[in-house]
Amino acid sequence: MNVIVCVKQIPDPALPGELDADNTLKRDGKLILDESDSYGVEMALQLVTAAGGGEVSLVSMAPNEEVSGLRTALAMGAAKAVLVSDPALAGADALTTAKVLAGAVGKAGDFDLIIAGTESSDGYTGTVPEQMAEVLGLPSVTFAKTVAVTDGTLNVNRQTEAGYDEVTCSLPAVVSVTAGVVEPRYPSFKGIMAAKSKPVENVTAADLGVESVSWAQAITSVEDAPVREAGEIIEDDGETFNKIVEFLDNLKVI
Ligand SMILES: Cc1cc2nc3c(=O)[nH]c(=O)nc-3n(C[C@H](O)[C@H](O)[C@H](O)COP(=O)(O)OP(=O)(O)OC[C@H]3O[C@@H](n4cnc5c(N)ncnc54)[C@H](O)[C@@H]3O)c2cc1C
Numbered sequence: 328m329n330v331i332v333c334v335k336q337i338p339d340p341a342l343p344g345e346l347d348a349d350n351t352l353k354r355d356g357k358l359i360l361d362e363s364d365s366y367g368v369e370m371a372l373q374l375v376t377a378a379g380g381g382e383v384s385l386v387s388m389a390p391n392e393e394v395s396g397l398r399t400a401l402a403m404g405a406a407k408a409v410l411v412s413d414p415a416l417a418g419a420d421a422l423t424t425a426k427v428l429a430g431a432v433g434k435a436g437d438f439d440l441i442i443a444g445t446e447s448s449d450g451y452t453g454t455v456p457e458q459m460a461e462v463l464g465l466p467s468v469t470f471a472k473t474v475a476v477t478d479g480t481l482n483v484n485r486q487t488e489a490g491y492d493e494v495t496c497s498l499p500a501v502v503s504v505t506a507g508v509v510e511p512r513y514p515s516f517k518g519i520m521a522a523k524s525k526p527v528e529n530v531t532a533a534d535l536g537v538e539s540v541s542w543a544q545a546i547t548s549v550e551d552a553p554v555r556e557a558g559e560i561i562e563d564d565g566e567t568f569n570k571i572v573e574f575l576d577n578l579k580v581i
Contacts, residue, residue, distance in 0.1 A: 328378035328476065330371035331435050332405065333428055333443040333456065335361040336389040336396030340448060350546035351418070352449060358389055360396035363444035365511035367504050368400045370474055371442050372512075378476065382406040384438070386431035388416060388424060394527055401522035402514030409434045413531040418541040421450075425458035430535030432463065434528060440481065441501045445470055460501035468494050468502045 336358035338344060345353040360368075371383040385400050385408035392412040401408060409431040416427065432441060441463075446453035460467035472491060473484040481496040486505055496502075514522070532539060561570050575581045 328375055328381040328440070329384065329436065329438045330374055330381070331384045331386060331432055331438045331441045332364065332367045332371045332400070333441065333459070334364045334368065334385045334387045334397060334400050334408075335444070335447045335449075336387055336393055337361045337447065337449045346549060350549050354390050357395050358393045360399040361444065361448050363446065363448050363506060364400070365403075366506055366508045367442040367444055368403050368405060369509045369511040370504055371440075372404045373509060374440070374474065374476055381439075384408065384435040386428050386435055387411070388419070388427045388431070390414070390417065392529055397527060398519075398522045399514060401525045401527075402518040403512055404518065405525075407435075407525055408527045410527055410529050411532065411535065412529060413533075415532050416539050419539050420542050421452045421454045422458050423537065423540045425455050426462055426537045427532065427535060428455065429459050429462040430537055431530065432459075433535075434530060439498045440476070441465070441499070442474075443501065443503045445503045445505050456501055456503040463501070466496050466500045468496050468500060471502050471504045472508055474502060474504060474508065 338352060338354060338356065339359050347353050368383070375381045375383055383405040385397055385405050387397055387408065388411040390412060392410065394410060397408045397410060411427050411431050416423070419427065432438065443456035457467045457469065468481065468483045468485065470486040471483040472486045475482045476498070479498055481498055481500050481502065483494045483496065483502060484491040485494050561567050572581070
């Protein structure tokens with residue numbers, strides 16, 4: 328069984344973010360594997376192991392031919408990657424991103440399943456996997472909290488507000504997985520060393536025949552969030568609950 332995982336590489340959220348002149352997030356430094364996609368990589372590795380053969384391939388769109396996040400996913404056990412890196416794609420909107428990833432899938436070889444995160448940690452439109460499925464003409468299953476493949480059929484427990492739906496679907500398909508679907512493994516030292524020589528194919532938008540469509544909106548200014556004001560301390564005099572009820576009533580939460 329061959330699985331392709333969409334892997335977004337993002338600026339490390341643990342570091343203070345910096346903005347470019349157009350007020351968008353600076354992405355020209357080291358980029359890491361989005362934690363949202365580490366679940367997809369782990370799920371893909373487990374599905375391939377359960378199937379008894381096949382491989383996991385990665386597709387990513389990122390600036391400056393950045394591969395740090397891809398190398399982490401390769402160190403976890405993925406076999407190879409296709410990276411789309413092209414200045415023409417700066418400011419690509421969600422549909423362009425989906426078209427680019429769909430094109431990259433075409434370069435990654437035969438596949439049974441495409442896995443993506445439900446939403447990325449930095450852009451979080453939560454729309455790319457579904458648009459990609461539409462571009463590829465494949466069924467799309469979203470919010471998967473468990474994923475299994477039995478006799479060539481995809482079986483997904485799809486998270487809902489009330490519980491979950493049991494969804495079955497023919498393959499190939501695109502499935503977006505929720506955080507926590509599986510526990511991502513830590514890359515071993517051997518995996519890290521092996522990842523250095525795993526193939527990463529670099530392609531441009533032109534190689535895929537995709538034209539970039541940039542965001543319809545621009546960010547005109549950015550301000551610091553207001554400093555949080557100190558809260559009111561209420562000493563308990565036996566009647567304090569009245570003040571708390573009044574406070575909550577004013578907020579219209581009761
Ligand atoms: C300030 C700002 C303004 C924007 N304006 C617009 C606008 O006007 N119109 C518009 O359409 N979009 C706009 N966007 C959205 C932007 O284009 C998206 O962030 C981008 O296209 C990727 O979508 P996402 O990260 O929201 O993906 P999501 O749909 O949240 O990601 C879901 C999953 O898709 C996969 N994925 C997403 N991106 C990649 C990638 N690059 N490589 C590999 N896998 C990936 C990953 O598996 C990810 O977990 C704007 C974003 C920002 C920050």
